[in-house]
Amino acid sequence: MSAAPIHCPLTPDQLRGRMADPIDHLIDLTIQTRLLSTGNYKRGVIDEPFFVADLGQVIQSSAAGNEFTELVKCNPDPTLLRLLAELGTGFDCASTEELRIVLNLGVDPSRIISANPCKSTSSLLFAARTGVTLTTFDNLDELETIQTFLPTARLVLRIYACDNYALIELGEKFGASVECSFVLLQRAQELGLEVCGVSFHVDISGGYQDSSFEKIAQSVREVLMEGFPSQTQIIAEPGRYFARSAYTLACKILSRGCHIGEAAQERPDMLYQNDGVYGSFMNVLLEKGVVHPSLISCSSPYHLRNTKRARGPHRYSIWEPTCDSVECVARETTLEAEVRVGDSLKYSNMGGAWCASIFILWLEGVLTSSSIYHGDIDAV
Secondary structure (H helix, E strand, C coil): CCCCCCECCCCHHHHHHHHHCHHHHHHHHHHHHHHHHCCCCCCCCCCCCEEEEEHHHHHHHHHHCCCEEEEHHHCCCHHHHHHHHHCCCEEEECCHHHHHHHHCCCCCHHHEEECCCCCCHHHHHHHHHHCCCEEEECCHHHHHHHHHHCCCCEEEEEECCCCCCCCCCHHHCCCECHHHHHHHHHHHHHCCCEEEEEECCCCCHHHCCCCCHHHHHHHHHHHHHHHCCCCCCCCECCCCHHHHCCEEEEEEEEEEECCCCHHHHHCCEEEEECCCCCCCCHHHHHCCCCCCCEEECCECCCCCCCCCCCEEEEEEEEECCCCCCCCEEEEEEEEEECCCCCCEEEECCCCCCCCCCCEEEEEECCECCCCCECCEEEEC
8 A cells, every 4th residue: 555645735825925935935845845755654754843944044143243142052053053153153151061062163262151150160170171261250159169170261240130021030040239249359359360341131132033133232232332431342142033033843733622512612622733841832831932833734644534624713722742731832823724633833933942852954045135045955
């Protein structure tokens, strides 16, 4: 018996959207190509989620001309980090493993900051062996440890910044107060350690979007020019900005729960997909993120009755099929048509929600002035 075919038809809305956005069109085609290649029922089915990453988007995001550092923990995909290294970006590393990843790419240690204010002895020894000397601190004990294991360090004092509007207020964990800062600076001098700068965290980086980046950056730049001498070196670490919009996640629908009777009018049907809040959707759990997927429909042997797909808006809640009721990706979302088992949901702007075990397809190429994407698909 031959393997049953899989077809991925397009809705009229999807066709119109693709004509308007050629990059989105290419991403959809790449997702469908991947789905078709892994949906051969004779050889077995792969039910893993995967990313599609747009290399050209990363290049565009880096064209602002400022001095940036990439937050490695945001997305440690080696291909992304390698590209950013080639573009001259610096790197913000919070662990020994992150340092090792970046150094293995051939990045000069002078372009790396070890930005965890509370480091282990082993991480300091690793930094000393590899020449990574720029690091942060915010307490007296850290100064003593640094003086013992990395006395050549160039220190950056992390100061407390009040950010009451942030979803996750990091000031509760790191950052020295004004009063404490004077004590720390005096102790650093007594220990013969060099303090070369200050750092702080405020929640504007997560707000960087393609459409608002230049406006936000200009406002920040004006404030910095007013408050600091012209010879001051400013290094920006714009959170998920480089990675966020470059990655699109495709999740497969594994099962579906349809309500019957009165419940069908009151509650959205339930979709169970192959990724959740303990994977690529951690921001939904920690930051109350809201996702808006779109449907990539596929007809397959799942639908033995071969019934016609219902068109028009359909309400769904989205879950991962675990025994944990917290695993809810979306309490309610509206999709353009009926969703069936075997279909996939596409989530845009997922580059900051990294899950290292997921397969990635890279779209290699750059955007031309006519917005036509040139390149091929390379599996990483």
